[in-house]
Amino acid sequence: MENVLSIVDMHKTYPGGVHAVRGVSFDVMEGESVAIIGSSGSGKSTVLRCINRLIEPTKGEVRLRGEMINIPNADINDVRSRIGMVFQSFELFAHLRVIDNITLGLRHVRKMSRKEAEREALEVLEKVDMLDRKDAFPGNLSGGQKQRVAIARALAMKPEVMLFDEPTSALDPELIGSVLKTIRGLADEGMTMVVVTHEISFAREVADRVIYMDKGVVAESGPSSVIDSPQTERLKKFLSSISEED
Amino acid sequence: MSETTISLRNAPSEGRIYGYFILVLFSVLLVSIPAVAQEYRSGWDTVESGTNNDLFSVEATGDEIWAFGEEGIVLGSQDGGLSWSPANVITSSDLSMSDSGFGSILAASSDGTVIIKFESASQWTDISFDVGEENIRGVSLIRNDSAIAVGSNGSIWKYESETWSDYSVSGVDLLDVSFLDSERGIAVGDEGAILFSEDGGITWDYRDSPSEASSSRIIDIEFYSDIRAYAITDNGGVLKSSREISTQVGFLWNMQYFESEGGSSNLGVNLTSIEVATTNKFLLSGSGGYLSMSKDGGNIVTKQLIPVDNLTSFNDIVMIDGFNGITVGSGGTILITERSGEDEQVGFEVRDFSEFGSFVDYSKGMLIDGLFATINIVIFGIFLGFFLGITLSMMKTSPTTLKQIAEKRSLNLVRLFGALAFIIGFAFLNYLVPTVEGLGLDGWEYIYAPIGIINPGGITGDLQFENFAYLIFGVSLILLGSLFISANGEYKKSERELFGRTVSWNPWGVRPLNFIATIYTDIFRNTPLIVQFLFIHFGIQIGALIGDPAAELLEGSTGFIVTFLRDDILSNRACVSAIFALGLNSGAYQCETIRGAISAIPSGQMEAGRSIGLNYMQTMRLIIMPQAIRICIPPMGNEMVNLVLNSSLAMVIGYSELTRKAKLINAVTFQVFWSYGMVLISYFIVTWTLALILRYLENKTRIPGLGISGGS
Numbered sequence: 001m002e003n004v005l006s007i008v009d010m011h012k013t014y015p016g017g018v019h020a021v022r023g024v025s026f027d028v029m030e031g032e033s034v035a036i037i038g039s040s041g042s043g044k045s046t047v048l049r050c051i052n053r054l055i056e057p058t059k060g061e062v063r064l065r066g067e068m069i070n071i072p073n074a075d076i077n078d079v080r081s082r083i084g085m086v087f088q089s090f091e092l093f094a095h096l097r098v099i100d101n102i103t104l105g106l107r108h109v110r111k112m113s114r115k116e117a118e119r120e121a122l123e124v125l126e127k128v129d130m131l132d133r134k135d136a137f138p139g140n141l142s143g144g145q146k147q148r149v150a151i152a153r154a155l156a157m158k159p160e161v162m163l164f165d166e167p168t169s170a171l172d173p174e175l176i177g178s179v180l181k182t183i184r185g186l187a188d189e190g191m192t193m194v195v196v197t198h199e200i201s202f203a204r205e206v207a208d209r210v211i212y213m214d215k216g217v218v219a220e221s222g223p224s225s226v227i228d229s230p231q232t233e234r235l236k237k238f239l240s241s242i243s244e245e246d
Numbered sequence: 247m248s249e250t251t252i253s254l255r256n257a258p259s260e261g262r263i264y265g266y267f268i269l270v271l272f273s274v275l276l277v278s279i280p281a282v283a284q285e286y287r288s289g290w291d292t293v294e295s296g297t298n299n300d301l302f303s304v305e306a307t308g309d310e311i312w313a314f315g316e317e318g319i320v321l322g323s324q325d326g327g328l329s330w331s332p333a334n335v336i337t338s339s340d341l342s343m344s345d346s347g348f349g350s351i352l353a354a355s356s357d358g359t360v361i362i363k364f365e366s367a368s369q370w371t372d373i374s375f376d377v378g379e380e381n382i383r384g385v386s387l388i389r390n391d392s393a394i395a396v397g398s399n400g401s402i403w404k405y406e407s408e409t410w411s412d413y414s415v416s417g418v419d420l421l422d423v424s425f426l427d428s429e430r431g432i433a434v435g436d437e438g439a440i441l442f443s444e445d446g447g448i449t450w451d452y453r454d455s456p457s458e459a460s461s462s463r464i465i466d467i468e469f470y471s472d473i474r475a476y477a478i479t480d481n482g483g484v485l486k487s488s489r490e491i492s493t494q495v496g497f498l499w500n501m502q503y504f505e506s507e508g509g510s511s512n513l514g515v516n517l518t519s520i521e522v523a524t525t526n527k528f529l530l531s532g533s534g535g536y537l538s539m540s541k542d543g544g545n546i547v548t549k550q551l552i553p554v555d556n557l558t559s560f561n562d563i564v565m566i567d568g569f570n571g572i573t574v575g576s577g578g579t580i581l582i583t584e585r586s587g588e589d590e591q592v593g594f595e596v597r598d599f600s601e602f603g604s605f606v607d608y609s610k611g612m613l614i615d616g617l618f619a620t621i622n623i624v625i626f627g628i629f630l631g632f633f634l635g636i637t638l639s640m641m642k643t644s645p646t647t648l649k650q651i652a653e654k655r656s657l658n659l660v661r662l663f664g665a666l667a668f669i670i671g672f673a674f675l676n677y678l679v680p681t682v683e684g685l686g687l688d689g690w691e692y693i694y695a696p697i698g699i700i701n702p703g704g705i706t707g708d709l710q711f712e713n714f715a716y717l718i719f720g721v722s723l724i725l726l727g728s729l730f731i732s733a734n735g736e737y738k739k740s741e742r743e744l745f746g747r748t749v750s751w752n753p754w755g756v757r758p759l760n761f762i763a764t765i766y767t768d769i770f771r772n773t774p775l776i777v778q779f780l781f782i783h784f785g786i787q788i789g790a791l792i793g794d795p796a797a798e799l800l801e802g803s804t805g806f807i808v809t810f811l812r813d814d815i816l817s818n819r820a821c822v823s824a825i826f827a828l829g830l831n832s833g834a835y836q837c838e839t840i841r842g843a844i845s846a847i848p849s850g851q852m853e854a855g856r857s858i859g860l861n862y863m864q865t866m867r868l869i870i871m872p873q874a875i876r877i878c879i880p881p882m883g884n885e886m887v888n889l890v891l892n893s894s895l896a897m898v899i900g901y902s903e904l905t906r907k908a909k910l911i912n913a914v915t916f917q918v919f920w921s922y923g924m925v926l927i928s929y930f931i932v933t934w935t936l937a938l939i940l941r942y943l944e945n946k947t948r949i950p951g952l953g954i955s956g957g958s
């Protein structure tokens with residue numbers, strides 16, 4: 001199996017001095033789905049955002065299919081278009097209809113004609129089951145629908161890896177299911193993905209591998225079975241605190 | 247959220263009602279302008295001249311007025327032109343030209359006969375001379391006892407110390423000459439010839455005449471003042487020369503295009519003379535009973551009614567002051583006017599403004615003119631301001647820091663660039679040193695140096711904007727250069743111990759585009775708008791600097807919009823200046839408004855855009871700006887209303903917008919309360935309409951779920 005994404009000794013110190021990530025390394029293989037879990041503030045989002053350089057890591061390497069992408073001269077726009085990103089708060093473009101949200105990148109990054117782009121867009125909308133709302137404005141969609149459109153927007157670019165940053169955390173409980181179903185579908189199709197999530201059951205069932213982060217470092221990692229038999233005290237505590245919440 | 251959406255759906259219909267309301271309002275306004283059929287009477291009155299000889303020329307000096315004509319006839323009047331008596335016969339030649347000035351008065355015939363009457367003398371003196379084969383065609387006094395005569399084949403003679411000397415140039419027939427003072431004079435002639443002398447008529451240089459006049463006979467020239475000269479061609483053209491920023495009158499000539507003739511440069515009559523009453527007001531005479539006047543430098547030339555038959559050829563006009571004048575013509579015709587010949591409305595001689603209805607009747611036309619003038623500068627000002635606002639706000643929000651620029655390059659390259667920038671910056675400043683020294687400043691006075699270096703020569707010198715550019719670039723390049731030279735690859739902020747405190751500064755964190763935009767907005771937001779108006783119009787003279795060349799560029803086009811731009815906007819210097827003052831100022835404020843809207847867009851939108859691979863500019867253009875513009879429509883509306891209100895300041899540069907019109911109306915009617923009250927209402931109608939349009943736009947462009955504004 002080919003190594004799609006590889007992170008070596010990543011550090012990030014924010015301008016204010018917060019050392020949010022302190023030497024994180026992991027690899028993601030072709031077709032693998034990796035779940036990152038950990039308490040809030042442990043640096044999960046920071047890692048994801050450093051991967052496609054929405055923020056610059058202070059130190060460390062990020063390789064996409066072996067190619068260093070966190071050097072100043074890398075074609076950052078090309079790199080980003082090869083990495084799909086889904087945000088906690090959807091970040092749909094409020095002034096554009098659903099379909100135009102999706103065609104925007106295809107037309108201006110992939111340089112497709114409008115017709116071509118719309119054909120592609122309809123395809124991914126079908127996949128996330130949002131075809132019937134293609135002419136709605138994001139403001140008129142429910143949270144779950146918004147997130148599925150956001151997933152479609154990222155998918156349309158045909159990324160080599162998808163990054164999900166807590167895709168369901170902003171959703172009402174009854175809306176979470178549809179989004180998780182969509183992500184599970186992608187995993188089943190063999191999409192390479194990194195999912196930051198608080199849904200432990202989802203991590204257990206869908207992820208091939210689980211990474212547990214705490215205070216900016218990878219505290220434990222392994223196959224999804226570690227959730228049932230945690231090795232470290234820290235993960236044990238974290239898992240029990242989560243089940244208490246439920 | 248769905249609730250908000252529902253209430254929004256209703257909003258547009260409300261806007262439609264307002265729309266109808268406005269339409270009705272304007273219809274009422276238009277219908278209330280009645281078509282008046284008014285009878286007019288000539289502003290000229292006939293005077294008994296006592297002769298049937300043709301009169302060719304007329305002069306006024308002191309209390310005396312003199313007319314000259316066929317067979318040596320000379321008529322004098324001591325009572326402002328009401329009664330005339332012939333002088334003793336001196337010559338029997340046709341006295342076809344004359345001039346007055348410096349207290350003396352001079353008349354001449356083409357055959358070389360010249361007579362002069364000195365200030366205190368009661369008799370005419372004969373100073374005729376032999377012109378040989380040539381003819382005299384024009385004369386001009388240059389002192390009380392000295393004159394220049396011009397004539398056929400480039401002949402130029404100068405009378406000085408009681409003798410005539412020849413200073414002829416080779417060339418075409420010269421037809422007239424006019425001197426402003428003892429030194430500066432202009433001669434004109436066949437084939438569009440224009441000659442200029444700066445030494446009292448001894449040496450002459452050819453000047454370019456406008457191409458439209460290059461094959462015309464320029465028959466009359468009046469070198470009116472330091473800022474204006476006019477000339478005419480016999481086939482109905484008027485040439486105009488104004489003082490430009492660095493060239494004096496007489497160097498650059500333009501053909502006048504007449505709005506009243508549908509933009510043509512030809513009046514379609516045979517002109518005989520031009521008489522300039524004030525800088526922008528002149529009268530023209532011609533054959534076939536033609537008399538006309540323009541009050542706006544030739545834009546609109548109004549033909550006048552005459553009290554005699556149309557066979558009369560008018561040969562010369564003299565204005566004793568701005569309103570009293572006399573014209574002479576064929577068959578001994580002499581006409582006199584007290585109102586520059588303007589037609590009089592019969593039955594409205596004394597206008598009574600004590601009744602509100604008649605006051606409104608009189609002033610509404612002017613107010614509507616003013617309203618359109620205001621709207622012109624407001625619309626163009628808004629466009630300019632909006633364009634600037636968008637550009638500046640994007641510059642202000644640009645995230646690229648010097649650090650990011652430097653980091654991408656190797657350290658050596660950065661240092662090399664630093665050294666280069668330093669050297670170039672130093673060279674720029676070094677170049678300015680003599681200029682700055684020449685300013686003679688001392689101590690704190692140097693804060694005014696930027697103004698001094700742009701215009702070191704004062705009113706007689708050029709504006710040297712390049713000096714300002716050298717200063718700005720010099721200082722910035724030296725600062726930038728020093729920083730880049732000191733680069734060590736870390737690009738960190740520096741900390742220093744100063745008076746026991748740690749001060750830190752972060753030059754690498756400077757965002758260059760933001761820096762430039764901030765300087766711009768700071769300048770425009772920290773100086774009064776009225777001073778900006780004065781500086782831009784009178785100081786920089788943007789109207790002349792940009793308006794004139796732009797108007798020239800559009801010369802010859804006939805399209806409706808182009809003609810409008812050229813004749814109504816660009817040719818009006820005050821208008822151009824006003825647009826720039828309003829636009830540049832408003833741009834600084836709109837920038838802040840738009841920037842506020844940009845920062846109201848969640849940062850996640852930028853990240854989302856970047857995450858699908860759009861670059862920074864694409865994300866700004868496709869995602870951030872479209873949302874920001876919608877958010878800032880309400881505050882922009884305020885900004886535009888402000889711009890309309892601020893446009894009233896254009897009156898200080900002499901632009902005839904609404905407020906200035908109110909002042910003019912008040913000057914005629916003395917109805918203070920009514921005049922300013924009507925203007926108040928007019929402004930309200932404009933700004934209020936604007937506010938309604940914006941409200942409508944706001945509803946139209948509202949996106950469900952974006953922004954929190956509820957109703958209008």
Ligand SMILES: Nc1ncnc2c1ncn2[C@@H]1O[C@H](COP(=O)(O)OP(=O)(O)O)[C@@H](O)[C@H]1O
Pocket residue numbers: 014015016018020038039040041042043044045046047
């Ligand atoms: N833009 C920022 N500036 C400064 N500190 C930040 C910023 N974003 C996150 N942090 C800090 O970095 C740490 C890790 O944050 P984050 O990666 O968002 O954690 P997680 O996603 O695991 O909840 C937290 O302490 C947070 O306060």
Ligand SMILES: [Mg+2]
Pocket residue numbers: 044045046166
């Ligand atoms: Mg997070």
